[in-house]
Amino acid sequence: GCGEKKTDTVDSGTQVNDDNGSNADSQEDINDTEDTDSEDEQEDVADKALKVSMVTDTGGINDQSFNQLAWAGLEKAQKDLGITAEFLESTQEADYAPNLETLYDQDNDLIWGIGYLMADAVLDAAKTNPDRKYAIIDNAYTEEQEAPDNLLGVTFSEQEPSFLVGYIAGKMTKTNNVGFVGGMEFDVIWRFESGYRAGVKTANPDAEIQIQYVNDFGDTAKGKAIANGMYQNGADIIFHAAGFSGTGVIESAVENGKLVIGVDQDQKVILGKDEIITSAVKKVDQAIYNVVKELQEGKWEGGSNINLGLADGAVGIADTSVDSVPQDILDEVKQLEQDIIDKKITVPATREEYDELYSE
Amino acid sequence: MHNIDYKTKVIEMKNITKKFGKLVANDNINLTVYKGEVHALLGENGAGKSTLMNQLYGMIEPTSGEIYINGKKINITNPNIAIKNGIGMVHQHFMLVQPFTVVENIILGNEITNHGILDMKKAKEEIIKLSEKYSLYVNPDDKIQDITVGMQQRVEILKALYRGADILILDEPTSVLTPQEIQELVHIMDNLTKEGKSVIIITHKLKEIKQVADNCTIIRRGKPIDTVKVDEVTEEDLASKMVGREVTFVVPKEDHETSDVVLSIDNITVKDNRGLIAVDGLSLEVKKGEILGIAGVDGNGQNELVEAITGLRKIEKGHVKVNGKDVTNLSPRKIIDNKVSTIPQDRQKVGLVLDFTVYENMILENFHNEPFSKRGVLQKDEIIKNAKKLIEKFDIRPDDEKLLVKSLSGGNQQKVIIAREIMNHPDLLIATQPTRGLDVGAIEYVHKELIKQRNQDKAILLISLELDEVMNVSDRIAVIYEGKINYIVDAKEATETELGFEMAGGKK
Amino acid sequence: MEKKKILSSTVKMTLLSILLGLIITAIILLAAGYNPLEIYAVIVKGVFSKPKYISYTIIRATPLILTGISVAFAFKTGLFNIGAEGQFIIGTIVASMAGYFFNLPIVIHPIVVMILAIVFGGLYGSIIGLLKAKFGIHEVITSIMLNWIALYAHNAVINIPGFFARTNKAHPIKESASIVFLDRFKNSDSGKEWLINHQAIRDILKSPVNYGIIIAIIVAVVIWFILNKTTLGYRLRAVGYNKFAAEYGGINVKRNIVTSMFISGSVSGLAGALMIMGVSKGITTLSAMEGYGLDGIGVALIAGNSPISCIFSGIFFGALKYGGTKIQAKPIEAPKEIINIMIGTIIFFVAIPRIVNVFRRIRDRKGVTE
Amino acid sequence: MNSIGFILGTTLMYSTPLIYTSLGGVISEKSGVVNIGLEGMMTMGAFIGATVGYYSGIWWLGLICAGIGAGLLALLHAVASVTLGAEQVVSGIAINFLGPGLSLFLCRKFFDGKFMTKSISLENKIPKLFKGVFPEYSVLDNIFNQEVTVYLAFLLAIIMWFVLYKTRAGLRVRAIGEHPEAADTLGINVQKVRYICVITSGILSGFGGAAMSLAVASNFFPTLISGQGFIALAAMIFGKYKPQGALGACLIFGAAQALVVFLGGKNLAVPLDVLSMIPYILTLVILMGFIGKSVAPAADGEPYIKE
Numbered sequence A: 001g002c003g004e005k006k007t008d009t010v011d012s013g014t015q016v017n018d019d020n021g022s023n024a025d026s027q028e029d030i031n032d033t034e035d036t037d038s039e040d041e042q043e044d045v046a047d048k049a050l051k052v053s054m055v056t057d058t059g060g061i062n063d064q065s066f067n068q069l070a071w072a073g074l075e076k077a078q079k080d081l082g083i084t085a086e087f088l089e090s091t092q093e094a095d096y097a098p099n100l101e102t103l104y105d106q107d108n109d110l111i112w113g114i115g116y117l118m119a120d121a122v123l124d125a126a127k128t129n130p131d132r133k134y135a136i137i138d139n140a141y142t143e144e145q146e147a148p149d150n151l152l153g154v155t156f157s158e159q160e161p162s163f164l165v166g167y168i169a170g171k172m173t174k175t176n177n178v179g180f181v182g183g184m185e186f187d188v189i190w191r192f193e194s195g196y197r198a199g200v201k202t203a204n205p206d207a208e209i210q211i212q213y214v215n216d217f218g219d220t221a222k223g224k225a226i227a228n229g230m231y232q233n234g235a236d237i238i239f240h241a242a243g244f245s246g247t248g249v250i251e252s253a254v255e256n257g258k259l260v261i262g263v264d265q266d267q268k269v270i271l272g273k274d275e276i277i278t279s280a281v282k283k284v285d286q287a288i289y290n291v292v293k294e295l296q297e298g299k300w301e302g303g304s305n306i307n308l309g310l311a312d313g314a315v316g317i318a319d320t321s322v323d324s325v326p327q328d329i330l331d332e333v334k335q336l337e338q339d340i341i342d343k344k345i346t347v348p349a350t351r352e353e354y355d356e357l358y359s360e
Numbered sequence B: 001m002h003n004i005d006y007k008t009k010v011i012e013m014k015n016i017t018k019k020f021g022k023l024v025a026n027d028n029i030n031l032t033v034y035k036g037e038v039h040a041l042l043g044e045n046g047a048g049k050s051t052l053m054n055q056l057y058g059m060i061e062p063t064s065g066e067i068y069i070n071g072k073k074i075n076i077t078n079p080n081i082a083i084k085n086g087i088g089m090v091h092q093h094f095m096l097v098q099p100f101t102v103v104e105n106i107i108l109g110n111e112i113t114n115h116g117i118l119d120m121k122k123a124k125e126e127i128i129k130l131s132e133k134y135s136l137y138v139n140p141d142d143k144i145q146d147i148t149v150g151m152q153q154r155v156e157i158l159k160a161l162y163r164g165a166d167i168l169i170l171d172e173p174t175s176v177l178t179p180q181e182i183q184e185l186v187h188i189m190d191n192l193t194k195e196g197k198s199v200i201i202i203t204h205k206l207k208e209i210k211q212v213a214d215n216c217t218i219i220r221r222g223k224p225i226d227t228v229k230v231d232e233v234t235e236e237d238l239a240s241k242m243v244g245r246e247v248t249f250v251v252p253k254e255d256h257e258t259s260d261v262v263l264s265i266d267n268i269t270v271k272d273n274r275g276l277i278a279v280d281g282l283s284l285e286v287k288k289g290e291i292l293g294i295a296g297v298d299g300n301g302q303n304e305l306v307e308a309i310t311g312l313r314k315i316e317k318g319h320v321k322v323n324g325k326d327v328t329n330l331s332p333r334k335i336i337d338n339k340v341s342t343i344p345q346d347r348q349k350v351g352l353v354l355d356f357t358v359y360e361n362m363i364l365e366n367f368h369n370e371p372f373s374k375r376g377v378l379q380k381d382e383i384i385k386n387a388k389k390l391i392e393k394f395d396i397r398p399d400d401e402k403l404l405v406k407s408l409s410g411g412n413q414q415k416v417i418i419a420r421e422i423m424n425h426p427d428l429l430i431a432t433q434p435t436r437g438l439d440v441g442a443i444e445y446v447h448k449e450l451i452k453q454r455n456q457d458k459a460i461l462l463i464s465l466e467l468d469e470v471m472n473v474s475d476r477i478a479v480i481y482e483g484k485i486n487y488i489v490d491a492k493e494a495t496e497t498e499l500g501f502e503m504a505g506g507k508k
Numbered sequence C: 001m002e003k004k005k006i007l008s009s010t011v012k013m014t015l016l017s018i019l020l021g022l023i024i025t026a027i028i029l030l031a032a033g034y035n036p037l038e039i040y041a042v043i044v045k046g047v048f049s050k051p052k053y054i055s056y057t058i059i060r061a062t063p064l065i066l067t068g069i070s071v072a073f074a075f076k077t078g079l080f081n082i083g084a085e086g087q088f089i090i091g092t093i094v095a096s097m098a099g100y101f102f103n104l105p106i107v108i109h110p111i112v113v114m115i116l117a118i119v120f121g122g123l124y125g126s127i128i129g130l131l132k133a134k135f136g137i138h139e140v141i142t143s144i145m146l147n148w149i150a151l152y153a154h155n156a157v158i159n160i161p162g163f164f165a166r167t168n169k170a171h172p173i174k175e176s177a178s179i180v181f182l183d184r185f186k187n188s189d190s191g192k193e194w195l196i197n198h199q200a201i202r203d204i205l206k207s208p209v210n211y212g213i214i215i216a217i218i219v220a221v222v223i224w225f226i227l228n229k230t231t232l233g234y235r236l237r238a239v240g241y242n243k244f245a246a247e248y249g250g251i252n253v254k255r256n257i258v259t260s261m262f263i264s265g266s267v268s269g270l271a272g273a274l275m276i277m278g279v280s281k282g283i284t285t286l287s288a289m290e291g292y293g294l295d296g297i298g299v300a301l302i303a304g305n306s307p308i309s310c311i312f313s314g315i316f317f318g319a320l321k322y323g324g325t326k327i328q329a330k331p332i333e334a335p336k337e338i339i340n341i342m343i344g345t346i347i348f349f350v351a352i353p354r355i356v357n358v359f360r361r362i363r364d365r366k367g368v369t370e
Numbered sequence D: 001m002n003s004i005g006f007i008l009g010t011t012l013m014y015s016t017p018l019i020y021t022s023l024g025g026v027i028s029e030k031s032g033v034v035n036i037g038l039e040g041m042m043t044m045g046a047f048i049g050a051t052v053g054y055y056s057g058i059w060w061l062g063l064i065c066a067g068i069g070a071g072l073l074a075l076l077h078a079v080a081s082v083t084l085g086a087e088q089v090v091s092g093i094a095i096n097f098l099g100p101g102l103s104l105f106l107c108r109k110f111f112d113g114k115f116m117t118k119s120i121s122l123e124n125k126i127p128k129l130f131k132g133v134f135p136e137y138s139v140l141d142n143i144f145n146q147e148v149t150v151y152l153a154f155l156l157a158i159i160m161w162f163v164l165y166k167t168r169a170g171l172r173v174r175a176i177g178e179h180p181e182a183a184d185t186l187g188i189n190v191q192k193v194r195y196i197c198v199i200t201s202g203i204l205s206g207f208g209g210a211a212m213s214l215a216v217a218s219n220f221f222p223t224l225i226s227g228q229g230f231i232a233l234a235a236m237i238f239g240k241y242k243p244q245g246a247l248g249a250c251l252i253f254g255a256a257q258a259l260v261v262f263l264g265g266k267n268l269a270v271p272l273d274v275l276s277m278i279p280y281i282l283t284l285v286i287l288m289g290f291i292g293k294s295v296a297p298a299a300d301g302e303p304y305i306k307e
């Protein structure tokens, strides 16, 4: 992978705000890294420009989460690598397959499906069209559903950045009480939850952790109500992994004058709320960018899954953390990061693992 | 009769023509009404009477023609203009808001307010004053849905008077009133004319015209036929001018032997929609070959009685037998299957599916029977054949079974029901207000048909608010009062006075 | 003669509504800086330019035709079924479970699944009828509530042990329950090899072409037959038009409300089953309503509540929805919301039969002044 | 935590947008025009409220513009159903396609191709009354420290009740909903009153949407109003087409949602999906058990066109 660096782009916030559409700041890293060689490459491949595209899941292109980030990655690749990129949004589950097919007909070389919900559709498309390459975000194909050579599964170790933000929360809480609001209950969100809880406990074994799920990624009111309850119950920091329901969590933090931790991208940059002390960032954009770039260079890891974590620089905490998190804590986080990369710390990825590792 | 000021023309309608598409509803009609006059409009169903009056009241605009009020030409484009010019109208179909109270209905559009807030107390006082002045007694706080049709009529008249109407249009005001109520209305009209007000009255009842009107304008199929001084003509003259042929008023009826009891009602109790007792221990028998007429003022349990017999309303106590079989509280289906047919009071709401064709309506109770259906599949050929037969036999016009029933005239709609009910070959035929709103020609037809059925040994229960109808058609007459029948008399021995007395609850 | 004239006039009216809808949408698009002709061309090409696009359109249309018929049927009997969404979901649940848990031979398996979906969709629909008949609760309230209940039930069912396959997914149905055309053949090695050499056929078979459309057409005919040719249909329509008259005519109105909602619900349930057996093969966690019910209302309304017309209006809807996704791609890159604006505008004009009178009046008036 | 206060406060938060929209439904249907397009109008209001709120930084301007925008959508419905005698259900459904369609389309125009508006800062959101008046998280604070829109919703319900049942205007509206022809014969302009009512209905739905995007949330996005317009519609019928009834029904529904949130924090052994069903099941149970038949105004849904 690329991008060992993560703390050196402190200035990105302001730039991103007026950028259109693609405003995850991590792409600015990429910019820094790739600036030099991208230009001449662009000229080289101009005649046979790679065509890459993506299909969103039903969350749509501005879901504040992986779809939005994925598109940011492709736009970046378009700008820097001279590929052409396009996307199709899905409204219903039934749109996945036809959308993938439409992009196939548009002669795309690599087609991304975004989100675990598209796993079957992407697998089907890859099997029927061995002449094209497919990739998916947030799904790893198992033996049961073996991926052909033209298909790549990309997943992230969400528990790792969650652990880091959990640690920050555990350190920063004044009430010894923090919260976690999940969108819906399934393993990706459980990874966020488990990592976060582990992080909190590592920082502050006495801290109480309130956990509640919205059972919806789009119910802002419910997200807000749950957060209101948690703050009332004494929490002073909440981490959410709840999509648009999380918008309500952040709203609650703002209204209650409490702290909150964002998810997927640097939500402080997106929403401009100072109450967001940090975010557990999942650099879908960067992952996509890297895969595209490698493909352009003739490298393709199809037929397998790649899991990206701190070691790949594909997850982490938001750059804007420096605004709100004391430097000493950030230093500790930096150390923890290294420890995780060095496998000195195992971050639980499931509730079972958490119970095993952290039960008193 | 009345004190008419023939020098003052309050209304002059000149050369009024009204077209609805191709239909010419009013064809060059002239009408003059003088101060203090009661002027009658007479014509068959669909002759164009209501249409003419609706133009005077601004509900619709004439295609051509002019209207003068008190000598001034007025362009009456909406009811407000009519109201301002002293015209009030009581519509054929009452224009009352059912869940509103009497006061609310009267003041609507002309509310007494205080900065937009209703002053109900003052309104009530005014209405009580007004109702006393014209002897139109109402209870201001009653809801319209709870009061009798006669009462509703009063409210309608009060509405007009409340607006200071000098010219009152009454569109078929008596078709739903009891004899007593009609007499009251006559008094009211007399009172109004005494005050110098004028009345235009539309009615199918020639007797009333003779009694109350000074002049009468007759319309046939949209065309003006004549305007006559009522004193100078007979009822027969009026009728033939209206229909264009001779009309018999009293249907010839020979005696007929009665035999077995078909309907036997034993001491039944039925509640109304509000849960109050409406039929109170009523007993009755109808035999084969007789018409039993039930006379009574509206709201004395007639509707509930019919609904109870036909299975639409629960019988709390007592029994109903048809041909000796107990049918108490059976489903409407089962009761129909026991050879009971009904001509319902409200033909549009209950008797017909207006959006069905004529042929579909003809099988409303029979659609699931052979030959109209086999194994659950409708047999369209049979159904059409049946409809064609009935259309011809009952002279339903136009003779097109594929028309939607709602496009038929009221009279023809009624014929569809009668045809259907008679086709079912019932043993018991219940006829509720079978001639309501029909013109004399159509009434004659219905009466003949009822007697024909009786002559074919059917038992017929006739329920009507028209005392004349009950007296002309029935073999025996029962009077219903407050849900009970206390008086049954042979029709030949019945007198109007006596029946009227019983209908008002008089005790012997 | 008379009937034919009426029919063709409603068809004309609908076509006029569609035309007006397209014109208004074009104006909106122009105002927003898009070239409407280009967009319409992309949609048309996206639907018709390849046989496989047509098959995708039909696949997209199949559930819409059925939920459309479901809503139309209820309308014809005087009921407003906004609950098609929920009944559809119930159909998918039942089909997914029956398709996975049952071991049945091909042909029999899909039939059993369909029957179960019809029954359960119908039962779910009849709850609406029952609450209306017994407690007088307005069907709109019940429908809305039951839609949400179905949504959550759907998500709950996925987690049943033994049924849960992996994250957010229940086990897919067995192959024997598939109604995809040549499903086994096209996934077999020999089939694949054969198809590689027969690109045209391969192209069509790439989409999950399935028997659903045939079933939808059969259902349309059956429902049309029930409504217009049977005593049951007579009863239901009579109640729909005038329940007092129906009751007076000996028809049990309450029973009919339940019957009607059962039939309506069963058609939506079947739509869900076809979706599972023909396209998605199993249920997946829903994060929101997918809108088959609301779209079904649109389909029914454009079809003037005629079950047969629902076939055409469903295909039209499906074409807009499928072709509409393509306007997002290069080179147009227009937002897909345009499709909803277009559908809304068309339905709006469908609502106004008098629009023709308005035109006529304007024309007449001109005629008079001239 | 004080549970009662929390539940009541959450109830108010949930109910408020519904109350506006539901009241909108009441006024339209009382005048005899079925308005199934509440969802579409609410979405439009939410979008416009958030957009104007964001660009102007003035919440009340956002609120007013939300009313105007949704009112314009309602005007379409009025033209169709009052002037052109349209099938009102059909036209309402059209509004439900148009409202969200237009909102998202315009949103992408105004916000760089995104279907999410930018977030409004706390100061520019609809302000809360009694902020800091009561001790933090006390029962009183939970209940009374609410946005202006919450109070306004109750006020509007009272005003609408008063107008409908105590004033000339209300008498006329109700008369038109029951028997438009009767009102017409008394010189009341049926069309005009219906226009006013339908447009008011749109304005109120717009407020409902803005109460969502300017108070509960601070921006607009596609799932913000997903089905709430329909819930408001159901509440309107549940409340027997009366403002006080609609208010009550919305509160009951909000309370049920609050209960779900409350119980969700209690680590019960109940699956989340089952918990989430509670408000919907509860509504049906209440309807079955306690509420009698809800009868629409007699002329509801029937076009009234002369000649």
Ligand SMILES: Nc1ncnc2c1ncn2[C@@H]1O[C@H](COP(=O)(O)OP(=O)(O)OP(=O)(O)O)[C@@H](O)[C@H]1O
Pocket: B020, B023, B025, B043, B044, B045, B046, B047, B048, B049, B050, B051, B052, B092, B410, B437, D307
């Ligand atoms: N708004 C309308 N549109 C079309 N035709 C109409 C309309 N109003 C009345 N007509 C037709 O005009 C003719 C006259 O109707 P009108 O109501 O004036 O009759 P009428 O004399 O009052 O009859 P009745 O004694 O039954 O009340 C009838 O054929 C009727 O069907």
Ligand SMILES: Nc1ncnc2c1ncn2[C@@H]1O[C@H](COP(=O)(O)OP(=O)(O)OP(=O)(O)O)[C@@H](O)[C@H]1O
Pocket: B333, B368, B369, B373, B374, B375, B376, C231, C232, C235, C250, C251, C252, C253, C255, C256
């Ligand atoms: N909703 C209903 N209301 C009243 N009666 C009904 C209703 N449904 C069925 N029935 C009656 O129940 C009996 C059997 O119903 P079914 O639907 O089988 O009748 P059918 O097939 O139309 O006619 P048949 O039983 O003569 O073949 C019939 O007498 C029918 O009229």
Ligand SMILES: [Mg+2]
Pocket: B049, B050, B051, B092, B171
């Ligand atoms: Mg008349």
Ligand SMILES: [Mg+2]
Pocket: B375, B376
């Ligand atoms: Mg049968």
